[in-house]
Amino acid sequence: MVTHEPAPKIACRNVYKIFGANPQNARELVDAGKTKAEILRETGMTVGVCDASLEIREGEIFVVMGLSGSGKSTLVRLLNRLIEPTFGAVEIEGTDITGMTPRELIQLRRQRMAMVFQSFALLPHRTVLDNAAFGLEIAGIDKASRYERARKAIETVGLGANSDSYPGELSGGMKQRVGLARALSNDPAIMLMDEAFSALDPLIRTEMQDELLRIQRETPRTIVFISHDLDEAMRIGDRIAVMESGRIVQVATPQEIVTNPANDYVRSFFKGVDVSRVFTAGDICSRDILPERAVDGADAAAQPANDTAAVLLDTARNYAGMTANGANGAEPLAAATPLSEMLHVVANAPHPVPVVDPAGHYLGAVSQRTLLQTLDRTR
Amino acid sequence: MDALKNLELPIGPVVEGVVDWIQDNFEPLLDGIAAAVGFVTDNLEWLFLTIPPVVFALIVVAIGLVRVGWRFALFAAVALFVVMGMDLWAETVSTMSLVIAASLFAMGVGFPIGIAMAKNNLVEAVVRPILDLMQTMPPFVYLIPAAMFFGLGKVPGAIATVIFAMPPAVRLTNLGIRQVSEEHVEAGLAFGCTPRQLLFKVQLPLAKPTIMAGVNQTIMLALSMVVIASMIGAGGLGNTVLTGINRLNIGMGFEGGLGVVILAIILDRITQSFGETGRARSSLLRRAVAALGNRVPGTGAVPAQAPAAKRAAE
Numbered sequence: 082m083v084t085h086e087p088a089p090k091i092a093c094r095n096v097y098k099i100f101g102a103n104p105q106n107a108r109e110l111v112d113a114g115k116t117k118a119e120i121l122r123e124t125g126m127t128v129g130v131c132d133a134s135l136e137i138r139e140g141e142i143f144v145v146m147g148l149s150g151s152g153k154s155t156l157v158r159l160l161n162r163l164i165e166p167t168f169g170a171v172e173i174e175g176t177d178i179t180g181m182t183p184r185e186l187i188q189l190r191r192q193r194m195a196m197v198f199q200s201f202a203l204l205p206h207r208t209v210l211d212n213a214a215f216g217l218e219i220a221g222i223d224k225a226s227r228y229e230r231a232r233k234a235i236e237t238v239g240l241g242a243n244s245d246s247y248p249g250e251l252s253g254g255m256k257q258r259v260g261l262a263r264a265l266s267n268d269p270a271i272m273l274m275d276e277a278f279s280a281l282d283p284l285i286r287t288e289m290q291d292e293l294l295r296i297q298r299e300t301p302r303t304i305v306f307i308s309h310d311l312d313e314a315m316r317i318g319d320r321i322a323v324m325e326s327g328r329i330v331q332v333a334t335p336q337e338i339v340t341n342p343a344n345d346y347v348r349s350f351f352k353g354v355d356v357s358r359v360f361t362a363g364d365i366c367s368r369d370i371l372p373e374r375a376v377d378g379a380d381a382a383a384q385p386a387n388d389t390a391a392v393l394l395d396t397a398r399n400y401a402g403m404t405a406n407g408a409n410g411a412e413p414l415a416a417a418t419p420l421s422e423m424l425h426v427v428a429n430a431p432h433p434v435p436v437v438d439p440a441g442h443y444l445g446a447v448s449q450r451t452l453l454q455t456l457d458r459t460r
Numbered sequence: 461m462d463a464l465k466n467l468e469l470p471i472g473p474v475v476e477g478v479v480d481w482i483q484d485n486f487e488p489l490l491d492g493i494a495a496a497v498g499f500v501t502d503n504l505e506w507l508f509l510t511i512p513p514v515v516f517a518l519i520v521v522a523i524g525l526v527r528v529g530w531r532f533a534l535f536a537a538v539a540l541f542v543v544m545g546m547d548l549w550a551e552t553v554s555t556m557s558l559v560i561a562a563s564l565f566a567m568g569v570g571f572p573i574g575i576a577m578a579k580n581n582l583v584e585a586v587v588r589p590i591l592d593l594m595q596t597m598p599p600f601v602y603l604i605p606a607a608m609f610f611g612l613g614k615v616p617g618a619i620a621t622v623i624f625a626m627p628p629a630v631r632l633t634n635l636g637i638r639q640v641s642e643e644h645v646e647a648g649l650a651f652g653c654t655p656r657q658l659l660f661k662v663q664l665p666l667a668k669p670t671i672m673a674g675v676n677q678t679i680m681l682a683l684s685m686v687v688i689a690s691m692i693g694a695g696g697l698g699n700t701v702l703t704g705i706n707r708l709n710i711g712m713g714f715e716g717g718l719g720v721v722i723l724a725i726i727l728d729r730i731t732q733s734f735g736e737t738g739r740a741r742s743s744l745l746r747r748a749v750a751a752l753g754n755r756v757p758g759t760g761a762v763p764a765q766a767p768a769a770k771r772a773a774e
Binding site: 158161163187188189190191192194195196198199200202204205206215216218219220263267273 | 641643644646647648649650651652653654657661662665666668
């Protein structure tokens with residue numbers, strides 16, 4: 082499988098952010114392996130982000146996770162230069178933005194990127210419509226067309242009935258919908274979301290995550306999402322970067338991070354995660370569990386039942402049935418089934434359960450043993 | 461000890477020297493200031509006195525009704541009737557025009573200084589002690605240079621008032637802009653604001669309640685100073701009070717004082733009402749519009765639906 086890797090939408094190359102008088106000095110200390118706390122004690126300088134390198138692909142939701150103070154909010158602000166990087170390069174669509182003039186930077190922010198904030202940052206003296214049209218107004222777009230685009234964005238986030246309300250009249254979830262509409266009205270290629278749903282209560286938060294995923298399905302954008310919420314990261318992230326005291330310690334898919342954490346910090350961080358929601362049948366099935374037997378489609382049912390279970394595959398490697406006592410024609414699991422929904426099937430089956438992809442191809446099987454090993458997070 | 465007794469710091473003579481020097485070298489500038497302040501003050505007074513008292517009173521009551529509420533409007537009607545009854549209408553209007561003119565100049569100078577303070581820490585470090593000095597200096601002291609530079613009459617009175625009333629406008633403009641939350645500023649910048657757009661579309665609107673509190677204080681200070689400025693011939697209600705004092709005429713002094721109080725309350729409440737933002741203000745006009753809108757299907761649907769939609773979203 083040779084795929085040509087497209088150029089990353091956003092790339093950070095050895096980016097540092099050091100707050101203090103003599104950053105070169107602090108950088109040397111960082112590179113010499115000193116910790117953030119030691120540098121603060123010795124020099125009084127704060128290391129926000131150190132030696133961050135990452136590539137974010139077009140169209141993915143890239144979650145940056147970490148505890149407060151780990152530098153994740155600083156990192157996202159380096160991407161649109163709300164905070165100036167001290168060293169290193171930040172490339173947006175292949176252009177290094179650290180060398181941009183103020184005018185070029187303003188154009189970039191107006192046309193390519195938008196941002197959503199934790200505490201919404203809506204303007205209380207403007208209506209929902211005027212808040213949503215803010216970015217367009219700043220960019221100098223005339224009233225009629227900016228209202229038209231803002232209205233569309235408000236419809237997208239489901240606030241059509243409230244476009245003349247003021248932010249003070251809305252609930253928290255609705256306010257963040259306005260924040261989202263303000264970002265969407267620019268039709269940006271890149272959205273930066275800084276703890277966008279962290280201030281909302283859990284039910285509304287889940288609702289907003291679904292909303293974001295729906296919008297993302299309809300019009301894919303490159304989204305950088307900052308979060309400290311494990312379940313949120315697992316739920317919406319295509320890939321996750323874990324930060325610890327200014328450093329990026331791992332960048333991987335949710336499944337990879339859980340199965341193969343880079344270090345003890347990441348492992349302990351993800352210990353509490355609900356694996357039954359992270360993994361699907363396709364993730365854990367294995368071809369080694371059941372012997373395979375090729376058959377002609379027609380006589381699958383005619384195979385003799387015996388004590389050793391095996392899967393029957395037709396010539397196109399499609400699942401055709403199983404041989405096991407009382408298991409003829411057993412229903413296979415779809416690859417996308419999350420663990421939480423397949424527990425009872427596997428637990429009640431007298432034999433390993435086969436897994437197929439949407440086209441009917443056989444992928445492997447899940448035994449009670451593999452399931453328990455996956456759920457066992459103590460190792 | 462003797463040395464200390466004999467020591468005399470020539471602060472008074474130095475200030476005198478500075479005043480003389482300014483008078484000698486900046487005469488055209490001083491004349492220009494006097495002409496500008498005089499022009500605005502005279503025309504405002506002329507305008508206010510040209511409007512028949514009853515019409516003027518009705519306008520004030522109407523503004524009170526729309527901006528503040530019916531209780532205040534009722535108070536204003538009674539209070540203005542009392543002023544006319546005391547035969548102090550001309551004095552009151554004269555004082556009011558002086559207050560408004562001086563406040564306009566104080567804001568015109570104060571807002572830019574306040575904005576510069578908010579944007580630049582060095583400017584703040586320089587201006588802050590000057591403001592402290594201005595605010596602790598007894599108001600009478602301003603009368604002396606004003607009289608020396610501009611003679612006697614309304615114009616020096618107005619100029620002394622401008623200087624005395626300016627600090628709150630500067631201070632609260634600075635404070636209001638600095639109080640705007642970091643995220644709001646970041647939001648403005650993240651969507652591509654230029655520094656000017658950030659100021660006018662984000663910082664100043666969000667600072668407006670604080671700035672309006674400064675405007676309110678400026679007007680109140682201007683009113684108190686205008687009364688004092690009657691000592692250098694600014695006229696108006698202050699003159700009535702001053703005459704009352706000079707003649708030991710308690711009744712006359714009280715009438716003048718009552719006029720000042722009435723003017724203070726009316727100016728205070730009306731300017732305060734401009735500090736409230738959005739729909740937080742529940743004025744009669746807005747409520748009337750909303751009530752009308754609710755009765756006409758289709759036009760006023762938003763206020764009625766908002767709470768329901770809010771519940772649905774939760």
